Amino acid sequence: GAVVSQHPSWVICKSGTSVKIECRSLDFQATTMFWYRQFPKQSLMLMATSNEGSKATYEQGVEKDKFLINHASLTLSTLTVTSAHPEDSSFYICSARDPDRESIGYGYTFGSGTRLTVV
Amino acid sequence: SQQGEEDPQALSIQEGENATMNCSYKTSINNLQWYRQNSGRGLVHLILIRSNEREKHSGRLRVTLDTSKKSSSLLITASRAADTASYFCATTGGGFKTIFGAGTRLFVKA
Numbered sequence: 001g002a003v004v005s006q007h008p009s010w011v012i013c014k015s016g017t018s019v020k021i022e023c024r025s026l027d028f029q030a031t032t033m034f035w036y037r038q039f040p041k042q043s044l045m046l047m048a049t050s051n052e053g054s055k056a057t058y059e060q061g062v063e064k065d066k067f068l069i070n071h072a073s074l075t076l077s078t079l080t081v082t083s084a085h086p087e088d089s090s091f092y093i094c095s096a097r098d099p100d101r102e103s104i105g106y107g108y109t110f111g112s113g114t115r116l117t118v119v
Numbered sequence: 120s121q122q123g124e125e126d127p128q129a130l131s132i133q134e135g136e137n138a139t140m141n142c143s144y145k146t147s148i149n150n151l152q153w154y155r156q157n158s159g160r161g162l163v164h165l166i167l168i169r170s171n172e173r174e175k176h177s178g179r180l181r182v183t184l185d186t187s188k189k190s191s192s193l194l195i196t197a198s199r200a201a202d203t204a205s206y207f208c209a210t211t212g213g214g215f216k217t218i219f220g221a222g223t224r225l226f227v228k229a
Binding site: 006032036041043044049091097107109113115 | 159
């Protein structure tokens, strides 16, 4: 089945530094990936849609200069939280769309998430 | 942006009982999915129902979809303690974006 690898699974960084999170589709080509953010005991909020070879589309209220997304290949998308602050501490999850699996009734495949703590 | 609401927000039942969770959404959809999330972990896809389907089964799971009411329900029969988790509905429309509902936290007591 489709597997999405996300890492790191957790990271602690100092305020003002940048953190990069990777999302890889291991056994399929993901033309579209999505990045979500989740606060404790809340739902997933879509941050941006990442298409291979083009600029990401950000949801309203998400700062694109703060959350840099790069989708340089069909199997890798990265989210970089720039100049991180404590309020950026959250759980970040990526998902990838596999059109072949979608056509036979499967949803998108999610990474295992990254817990970011900014101190 | 959030797509809609789920109810109940939290549900506590005894092992063996059935659990029903409801989801409402706001816009047109291509399909609706249900996911499960254990505390602080990634999401597990449970079932996908297309906009032209009304009901779907998978093991102990039964999902219904009413596009006229823009609502869906997830029924877990004969619940087990291991079913304790948060359950989210998610809708996919144009542009392949998947938007999540607020989620239901299910607690199954052994």
